[in-house]
Amino acid sequence: MPASREDLMAKLAALGISHTTVDHKPVFTVEESAEIKADLPGARTKNLFLKDKGGNFFLICAESHAQIKVNKLHPHLGCKQLSFANADYLMEHLGVTPGSVCLFSIMNDTSGAVALVIDKTLADADIVNFHPLLNDATTAISSADMIKFAQAVDHKPVIMDFAVLTPTQ
Numbered sequence: 001m002p003a004s005r006e007d008l009m010a011k012l013a014a015l016g017i018s019h020t021t022v023d024h025k026p027v028f029t030v031e032e033s034a035e036i037k038a039d040l041p042g043a044r045t046k047n048l049f050l051k052d053k054g055g056n057f058f059l060i061c062a063e064s065h066a067q068i069k070v071n072k073l074h075p076h077l078g079c080k081q082l083s084f085a086n087a088d089y090l091m092e093h094l095g096v097t098p099g100s101v102c103l104f105s106i107m108n109d110t111s112g113a114v115a116l117v118i119d120k121t122l123a124d125a126d127i128v129n130f131h132p133l134l135n136d137a138t139t140a141i142s143s144a145d146m147i148k149f150a151q152a153v154d155h156k157p158v159i160m161d162f163a164v165l166t167p168t169q
Contacts, residue, residue: 002091002094002095002096002108002133003095003107003108003133004133005133005134005137007107008104008132008133009021009132011149011152011153012141015145015148015152017141017145017148017149018141018145019139019140019145020140021132021137021138021139021140022036022137022138022140023137024036024137024138025136026099026135026136027135028098028099028135029099030044030046030064036138040129040140041127041140042125042127042128042129042140043121043122043127043128043129043143044064044129045062045063045064045102045103045122045129045130046061046063046064046066047059047060047101047130048060048062048068048070048101049084049085049089049093049094049114050070050073050082050083050084050085051083051085052074052077052079052080052081052082052083053080053081053083056079056080056115057085057089057093057113057114057115058077058079058082058114058115058116058117059103059106059109059114059115059116060073060119061102061117061118061130062118062119062121062122062162063119063121063125066119066121066163067162068162068165069165070084072165076160076165077115077117077158077160093108093109093113093114094106094109094114095133096108096133099135100131100133100135102130102132102133103116103118103128103130103146103149103150104130104131104132104133104139104149105133106150106155107149107153109153109155110154112154112155116150116155116156116157116158117157117158117159118150118157118158119159119160119161119162120159120160120161120162121161121162121163122146123143123146123147123159124143125143126142126143127140127141127142128141128142128143128146
């Protein structure tokens with residue numbers, strides 16, 4: 001059974017991670033969330049759940065304006081060609097539905113099948129914002145706590161600077 005928002009909040013509390021959560025209407029894209037998140041402090045995020053042709057999975061957490069060329073990313077990750085993973089894989093590995101993919105969903109990957117990749121812009125930000133497992137709210141935590149959370153759920157993140165990956169790379 002995937003973790004619920006309540007499970008996430010309990011995990012954050014157990015780890016001593018300070019957070020602020022704002023409820024809002026469900027949003028499914030970065031564009032839809034722009035107005036809602038405009039008044040929230042911190043970096044806005046987009047999250048991509050990808051699968052390579054070898055069956056490896058990746059959760060990419062990036063700053064909302066990062067330009068990520070999925071078809072050009074595989075050499076940087078040392079994997080085979082990438083594409084978006086389908087909703088069945090998303091539920092199986094991260095326990096969420098499309099539109100709710102977020103850093104916090106990595107807590108549902110108890111088998112360690114998903115590699116976590118975090119944008120350097122997020123790692124350098126003071127505050128980062130993610131959905132708390134459903135897309136009807138936004139939870140803000142510090143970037144240091146983002147890394148702490150990932151490590152606490154047995155996922156050592158790879159920090160990647162998407163700003164230096166040009167569209168031709």
